[in-house]
Amino acid sequence: MRTLALTLVAVTIAAMTTGCAATRELAAMRQVAFSYDRISGAAIAGVSLSGINSYDDIRPADVARLGIAIALKDVPLDLTVHLAALNPKTNDVTARMTALDWSYLVDGGEVVSGRLTEPQAFPPGEPRDVPLVVTVNLVRFFGSDGRSLLETALVLAGQRTSTKKVTMRLTPYIETRGGTIRYPVPIDLDLSSAQPR
Numbered sequence: 001m002r003t004l005a006l007t008l009v010a011v012t013i014a015a016m017t018t019g020c021a022a023t024r025e026l027a028a029m030r031q032v033a034f035s036y037d038r039i040s041g042a043a044i045a046g047v048s049l050s051g052i053n054s055y056d057d058i059r060p061a062d063v064a065r066l067g068i069a070i071a072l073k074d075v076p077l078d079l080t081v082h083l084a085a086l087n088p089k090t091n092d093v094t095a096r097m098t099a100l101d102w103s104y105l106v107d108g109g110e111v112v113s114g115r116l117t118e119p120q121a122f123p124p125g126e127p128r129d130v131p132l133v134v135t136v137n138l139v140r141f142f143g144s145d146g147r148s149l150l151e152t153a154l155v156l157a158g159q160r161t162s163t164k165k166v167t168m169r170l171t172p173y174i175e176t177r178g179g180t181i182r183y184p185v186p187i188d189l190d191l192s193s194a195q196p197r
Helices: 002-030 060-071 146-156
Strands: 033-044 076-086 095-097 099-106 109-116 120-122 128-137 166-176 179-182 187-190
Touching: 033 128, 033 146, 033 187, 060 146, 076 120, 076 146, 076 166, 095 166, 099 128, 109 128, 120 128
Parallel strands: none
Antiparallel strands: 033 076, 076 128, 095 120, 099 109, 099 166, 166 179, 166 187
16 A cells, blocks of 8 residues: 555645646747738749739740730749747747647638748747748639739738738647647737838
8 A cells, every 4th residue: 555655645746746847838838929020032923022012023034924824723932930939038048849730810810821840949038930831822712813912922022012911820849748739828929010131
């Protein structure tokens, strides 16, 4: 009986320790502030959007390239959304994220989602860049008019203002001694109201 009692005490203490560690690690991660930093590498159907402000700015060869992509019903918008993650100096624990689910929403509707699988560590007081590679076939959601698709691409790339609301929804995962914990509440970042740098 004494052996059984000691075993139960040991198991209880281990469970409490694991629970406390998991709670501490989740609390550390919850202090990390995610914000929208910038978008880089934006291109539509392989045509770079750098220096493009409207449909009239693209070259005839690129207009033809866009037209072929529309005919094939494959008009990919490729871009990288850079998030800034900051674990405050006041947090004495390095927050560790094992994965990050993300969704790219336009006016509340999901157009694409993905997962960042590379583990990330956020030491206190040290800002970290978290790049998310996004690819979406625009013709599936926004029709097949070339001018309209380019204008939409510029909006989604943060290069033009619009009435469209663009949101990045994040759900981090934290590895603890008790297993992987999913962030309890998703984080929504409004990309349309932010000022990209």
